[in-house]
Amino acid sequence: MASLVYPNIPHANSTIDNLIKLFSSKGLTLNDLVVLSGAHSIGYAHCKHFVNRLYNFKGTNKPDPDMDPRQLKSLRMTCPQHGGNVGVVIPFDATTPFSFDNAYFQNLQAKLGLLATDKELFLDPRTRPLVQAFANDKNKFFQDFSSAMERLGNVGVKRGKKHGEIRRVCNMHL
DSSP: OGGGTGGGSOOTTOOHHHHHHHHHHTTOOHHHHHHHHGGGGSOEEEGGGTHHHHHOGGGSSSOOTTSOHHHHHHHHHHSOSSSSOTTOEEESOSSOTTSOSSHHHHHHHTTOOOSHHHHHHHHSTTTHHHHHHHHHOHHHHHHHHHHHHHHHHTTTOOOHHHHOOOOSSTTOOO
């Protein structure tokens, strides 16, 4: 069962094309992809998910040129290229890590995206207008996020006796 999970979720180094294909395969739109990425307004990532951006971006032995230099310096102090504490986590949202808001999108515009996928949302011409819209309008972000979460919640729902079950008592296994 676990082997079915990996190909069905986004990854820190996915391309925008891969993300669009993945979301589309679930019946989700480009808008859904961008607005659901706004969940990175809260939460954390382990260094291993972005350390390549700090030291060896795309095999260049240099940092990602699209990262804010102050953020790069700060992240390098916490996430060394080799060794270090594997349990260290960094907030996705550098400015308001404990608030669910649209600052994540504002951060993308300021080159403060943590993951490669975050950065690509702002750089790709297909997703950039959506990033900008959500950065400029918190209410639009909240409304679209709510709708997209509802659609996401309906992905892969099993219906009927042949494909699933409706449990009346959820703590009991049949």
